[in-house]
Amino acid sequence: MSLLVVNQVTKTYGSSGWSRTGKQAGSGVTDVTFQVEPGMCLGILGESGAGKSTLGKIVLGLLPPDSGSVGFQGMDLYRSDRHTRKRLRRDLQVVFQDCYSAVNPRMTVKQIIGEPLRNYERLSAKEEKLVIAELLETVGLATTDMEKMPDQMSGGQLQRVNIARAIALKPKMIVLDEPVSSLDMIVQKQILYHLRELKEKIGLSYLFISHDVLAVNVLSDEVAIIERGRIVETMETAHMFHCVHPASKRIIHG
Numbered sequence: 135m136s137l138l139v140v141n142q143v144t145k146t147y148g149s150s151g152w153s154r155t156g157k158q159a160g161s162g163v164t165d166v167t168f169q170v171e172p173g174m175c176l177g178i179l180g181e182s183g184a185g186k187s188t189l190g191k192i193v194l195g196l197l198p199p200d201s202g203s204v205g206f207q208g209m210d211l212y213r214s215d216r217h218t219r220k221r222l223r224r225d226l227q228v229v230f231q232d233c234y235s236a237v238n239p240r241m242t243v244k245q246i247i248g249e250p251l252r253n254y255e256r257l258s259a260k261e262e263k264l265v266i267a268e269l270l271e272t273v274g275l276a277t278t279d280m281e282k283m284p285d286q287m288s289g290g291q292l293q294r295v296n297i298a299r300a301i302a303l304k305p306k307m308i309v310l311d312e313p314v315s316s317l318d319m320i321v322q323k324q325i326l327y328h329l330r331e332l333k334e335k336i337g338l339s340y341l342f343i344s345h346d347v348l349a350v351n352v353l354s355d356e357v358a359i360i361e362r363g364r365i366v367e368t369m370e371t372a373h374m375f376h377c378v379h380p381a382s383k384r385i386i387h388g
C-alpha cells in the first residue's frame with residue numbers, strides 16, 4: 135500500500151489582486167495526483183510560483199484543498215477525526231527552507247528537539263536527555279550542542295537540529311520544503327547526503343520539494359515536474375535527463 139496518496143487535488147486562491155500574505159493571487163494547484171511508496175523519495179521539481187509550497191502545505195494537512203483527497207497510511211487526512219489527524223501528523227513531519235524562522239530563538243537546542251517528545255511521549259527528564267543526545271549524534275552534531283541557542287549555530291548546524299526534531303518521533307514521512315536552498319553549496323551537499331543516509335537507515339519516505347535539479351538528483355527515486363500548478367511529467371530520477379515535456383526539458387536541462 136502506498137504511504138501517501140494525493141488524488142486529483144485542486145486548490146485555487148482568490149481570483150484577483152493580492153492576498154493577506156502579500157502573494158499575488160494565482161492558480162495554486164490543479165488536479166494533482168501522485169503516490170509515495172514506503173522508503174521512497176519523490177522529488178517535486180518546479181520553478182518559482184509553480185505551486186510546490188501549496189502542495190507541501192496540502193500534504194501536511196495545513197491547507198484544505200478545494201477538491202480531491204490526501205490519503206496517508208490509508209486514512210483521509212482531511213476527513214479524519216481530530217484524534218486520527220493527530221496520530222497521522224506524528225508520522226508526517228516537515229523540514230522547511232528557513233532554518234532560523236522554523237525555531238523559537240529563545241529556546242535551547244535541547245528544548246527545540248524535545249518539543250515533539252513532550253507533545254507525544256511521556257519521558258522522564260533523564261530519558262528525554264538521552265533521546266536528544268542520540269538524535270544529535272544521528273544528525274552529526276555533538277551532544278554538547280544541547281545547551282546552545284539557535285544564534286550560536288551556523289545555518290547548516292541549525293538545519294540539522296530541525297532534522298533531529300523532525301525525526302524525533304520516528305515518523306514514516308518527512309516533507310522537505312527546499313531544505314537546503316538557503317545554505318552554501320558544500321553544506322547543501324553534506325545535508326543532502328545525510329538525508330539520503332537517514333532514509334536508508336531508518337526507512338524514511340520523503341516528499342522533496344525543490345527547484346534544484348542537482349539536489350533532487352541526489353535524494354529522489356522519482357521526480358514529478360510541476361508547472362503552473364499541474365504535474366506535467368513523472369519519471370524515475372535515473373531517467374530524468376531523457377524527459378520529454380517542454381517544461382521538464384526547460385527545468386532539467388536549463
Ligand SMILES: Nc1ncnc2c1ncn2[C@@H]1O[C@H](COP(=O)(O)OP(=O)(O)OP(=O)(O)O)[C@@H](O)[C@H]1O
Pocket residue numbers: 147148152153154155157158159160161162180181182183184185186187188189345
Ligand atoms: N496565500 C496565497 N494567496 C494567493 N495566492 C497565492 C498564495 N500562496 C501562493 N499563491 C499563488 O499560488 C501559486 C503557487 O504558489 P506557491 O508558493 O505554491 O509556489 P512555489 O512553487 O512554492 O513558489 P516558490 O518556489 O517561489 O516558493 C503562485 O501563483 C502564487 O502566487
